[in-house]
Amino acid sequence: MSLSVLAVDDSRTIRDMLGLALGSAGIEVHLAEDGIAGLEALEGLTPDAIISDINMPRLDGFGFIEAVRRLERFRATPILVLTTEAAPELRARARAAGATGWIVKPFDPPKLVRALHMVAGQEDA
Template identity: 80%
Template sequence: MSLNILAVDDSRTIRDMLKLALTEVGYTLHLAEDGIHGLEVLAGISPDAIISDINMPRLDGFGFIEAVRGQEKHRATPILVLTTESAPDLKARARAAGATGWIVKPFDPPKLIKALRMVAG
């Protein structure tokens, strides 16, 4: 099963790691450097799932998730938060914004792939 994924993270290293892990299993990956760029990329694609960091310049993950959920077309698109943060209040805030799940960095590629299959497959 091939999934179309949008990954939004300001870390080049994380973007490279996601690209390696996800393209290896046949997923199509679209990358963005922050929330603003993520919305620009999203305008031209229909992802099966979105992966977003929280701490980013210009537009953070919370604002990005809220903006995505504000678009009729993407109300049901699964959004996984991928971040170094693990505080319960931040998880609750992400859920309130519309996040589907939460994965703490550094991520384990097989677990991330399993989570994507669960939410988007």
């Protein structure tokens, strides 16, 4: 079974890298440039997992995660934070908002793919 992922990041470079890395692993990737665009994208999607940056304009990752968790159909959807931030208090804040996991950039594409399969319940993929 193929995974579907929504990746939300304000960096065009990171979005391109995610699209290439995940797409080449057979993952269907949808991209959004900030939390507002991510929420708009979710109106027409039901991804198996979500990846979100923290530092973004308009709606940051914390606000995005909190908004996603308020939507009934996404309460159990895994959300991985992908960010340059490493502070423990930010990790704790993301967990409190509803994040499933935390990955610090730069990311290792195979590890990210494995993490996505793991959180989506497809460890054997």
